[in-house]
Amino acid sequence: MGIIQVDNLKKGFITKKGPLFRRKKEVVTAVDGISFSIAQGEIFSLLGPNGAGKTTTIKILATLLIPDSGKALVKGFDVARDDLEVRKIMTAVLPGERTLFWKLTVKENLLYFGSLYGLTRRYVKGKIDGLLQFFGLDDKRDILVEKLSTGERQKVVLSRALLPDPEVILLDEPTLGLDPVAAIALRKLIKQIADRGKTILLTTHYMYEADELSDSVAIINNGKIACLDTPHKLKQSLVARKIIRISVDAWDNSLSYHFTDRFHAQSIDTKQRDDKVLVQIKCRHNDFSIKEITDFLNGYGVNATNLSFDEPSLEDVFIEMTGSAISEKERANGAQVLV
Numbered sequence: 001m002g003i004i005q006v007d008n009l010k011k012g013f014i015t016k017k018g019p020l021f022r023r024k025k026e027v028v029t030a031v032d033g034i035s036f037s038i039a040q041g042e043i044f045s046l047l048g049p050n051g052a053g054k055t056t057t058i059k060i061l062a063t064l065l066i067p068d069s070g071k072a073l074v075k076g077f078d079v080a081r082d083d084l085e086v087r088k089i090m091t092a093v094l095p096g097e098r099t100l101f102w103k104l105t106v107k108e109n110l111l112y113f114g115s116l117y118g119l120t121r122r123y124v125k126g127k128i129d130g131l132l133q134f135f136g137l138d139d140k141r142d143i144l145v146e147k148l149s150t151g152e153r154q155k156v157v158l159s160r161a162l163l164p165d166p167e168v169i170l171l172d173e174p175t176l177g178l179d180p181v182a183a184i185a186l187r188k189l190i191k192q193i194a195d196r197g198k199t200i201l202l203t204t205h206y207m208y209e210a211d212e213l214s215d216s217v218a219i220i221n222n223g224k225i226a227c228l229d230t231p232h233k234l235k236q237s238l239v240a241r242k243i244i245r246i247s248v249d250a251w252d253n254s255l256s257y258h259f260t261d262r263f264h265a266q267s268i269d270t271k272q273r274d275d276k277v278l279v280q281i282k283c284r285h286n287d288f289s290i291k292e293i294t295d296f297l298n299g300y301g302v303n304a305t306n307l308s309f310d311e312p313s314l315e316d317v318f319i320e321m322t323g324s325a326i327s328e329k330e331r332a333n334g335a336q337v338l339v
């Protein structure tokens with residue numbers, strides 16, 4: 001049995017919709033019967049489009065929301081009934097929270113939150129050095145949090161979450177808003193935290209982040225789990241085995257037809273970019289070479305440049321499972337780019 005055991009969890013919210021004074025109550029089902037299990041020491045990622053139910057799931061596990069039905073157990077303790085026990089085992093970092101006092105220094109924040117966790121001042125003082133060293137924040141201990149960069153602040157938030165030495169850490173979008181270098185550093189630290197035996201449940205919109213970090217990934221859509229497996233198996237499960245990207249002068253439907261016939265294409269998407277057409281082809285097989293493709297295209301008088309082969313990525317799995325692509329904003333933050 002996993003350290004986290006979630007069984008048929010459901011949670012809905014009552015909201016009001018419609019024009020002022022004629023608003024009607026409506027139930028929004030945020031989490032719709034999800035089940036999963038996380039083994040000790042595992043990094044488990046929840047992926048899904050906006051509104052899929054990721055944060056709601058995290059909040060239920062963090063004992064901040066009570067589920068309508070189903071069960072969530074942390075080390076055998078029921079999050080709805082044994083919240084005090086669960087909080088001793090687990091800490092959560094939620095995004096956008098004012099989780100730190102900006103007018104206090106890093107050290108003062110950690111001392112304050114340590115006391116909120118019920119830890120002795122002596123224990124916290126002993127722990128601070130190690131944590132600040134681990135996060136590379138030694139020289140920031142006496143700096144006001146308001147003077148820190150977003151990445152440094154996020155490291156303080158993580159230090160805070162690690163103060164009580166929890167067995168499980170819930171991280172909701174931990175690298176949100178960080179520049180690529182800070183995000184890489186934070187991912188490395190998350191990996192190191194897991195290497196110390198901690199169990200981590202995280203949510204992210206960055207597919208490569210989930211791919212790089214996770215032992216298991218669950219993609220949720222409309223409150224339900226669409227798929228759950230290791231990143232490798234999820235990618236292998238796709239019908240498309242190979243993705244070809246080509247830049248050509250022109251492409252038409254008849255070429256798509258012949259290409260599909262010859263190379264078992266699952267889908268062909270084209271996009272005009274300046275004076276070139278960028279073609280992305282997903283193939284069901286991967287038993288052909290670049291030369292076979294260029295020879296084939298040359299036979300139709302098409303000169304292909306920038307031809308590349310890719311294996312399906314977690315983003316491809318995400319799109320297949322949820323029917324939605326990663327948003328432009330997320331791409332700008334470094335998500336893998338589809339042609």
Ligand SMILES: Nc1ncnc2c1ncn2[C@@H]1O[C@H](COP(=O)(O)OP(=O)(O)OP(=O)(O)O)[C@@H](O)[C@H]1O
Pocket residue numbers: 013014015028029030048049050051052053054055056057
């Ligand atoms: N307190 C609330 N009251 C009403 N509806 C809510 C509340 N919290 C969440 N919801 C709704 O529940 C659904 C799931 O929200 P949730 O925050 O869990 O999504 P998410 O997967 O974390 O999305 P995102 O990627 O945008 O963070 C959404 O439709 C949301 O509008």
Ligand SMILES: [Mg+2]
Pocket residue numbers: 054055056172
């Ligand atoms: Mg969320």
